[in-house]
Amino acid sequence: MRLIDLSHAIVTDMPQWPGEKQPLRIVRTSEHGRDICRSSRLELGCHVGTHVDAPQHFLAGAGGVDDLPLDRFAGTAVVVRPSPAPGPGPLPATILDGVDLAGIDFVLFDTGWARHWGQPRYYEEWPSLSAALAERLAAAGLKGVGLDTPSLDDFAGHAAHDICAAAGMINLENLANLAALPGRGFRLLALPLKLAGTEASPVRAAALLD
Numbered sequence: 001m002r003l004i005d006l007s008h009a010i011v012t013d014m015p016q017w018p019g020e021k022q023p024l025r026i027v028r029t030s031e032h033g034r035d036i037c038r039s040s041r042l043e044l045g046c047h048v049g050t051h052v053d054a055p056q057h058f059l060a061g062a063g064g065v066d067d068l069p070l071d072r073f074a075g076t077a078v079v080v081r082p083s084p085a086p087g088p089g090p091l092p093a094t095i096l097d098g099v100d101l102a103g104i105d106f107v108l109f110d111t112g113w114a115r116h117w118g119q120p121r122y123y124e125e126w127p128s129l130s131a132a133l134a135e136r137l138a139a140a141g142l143k144g145v146g147l148d149t150p151s152l153d154d155f156a157g158h159a160a161h162d163i164c165a166a167a168g169m170i171n172l173e174n175l176a177n178l179a180a181l182p183g184r185g186f187r188l189l190a191l192p193l194k195l196a197g198t199e200a201s202p203v204r205a206a207a208l209l210d
Contacts, residue, residue: 006190006205007050008117008176016048017150018123024048046200050174052144052192057199058158059165065192065201072170075105075143077188077207079181082127085112090130090154096137105143106188110178114148117176128153134160138167146172146188146205172205181207 012025022045030039047053052073055062082095091109101107109127116122126149129137134152137145145152145164152160152171164171172190187208192201 002209004180004207006175006177010049046198049202050205051200051202053171053200055165058161064199066194066196073191074189077106078104078184079108079110081110086127088125090128091133093132093136101140108146114176129160131159134163138163144170146175148175148178
């Protein structure tokens, strides 16, 4: 079995969602030599870096990351690669034409937007899901959907989140290294921290290839 890391590294003061008020820091609280051991503290929001949104993010009363069974965060996956690579704006539902979703748990969209990671451009605008595409995904009985962009929706929108949440789907955002994946024939694993009562969590997402 081979594993491919699909997560961005979390780095102190890295760019995050515009308007996020929680500073992002990895603080060293003790160090080798001066102290007995190295210890660190995290200061970050639940939507930092590569993360999962549970349905509770936009749907009141829905499950949070600690409510959902672990098997909701793992399963078979396919990668959809728009050609040519799209610019900012909603992806059409026709992007799924010819994609066999039988027996598939997750659809990952490799838009190429991860090339802007770490730059202000990444969070200015990005490829997102049109409502029609979200409806098509929701109707497919998937566990979830993932993108290499900051959000399923554009900055001010939430239609795709609403549609996916109503279908009980999880959303993976800010994925990395999707270009290293085959189109299909692999499993996805993206386990959240067991954070009580929260709607999201950073994850260490990985693809498992036989």
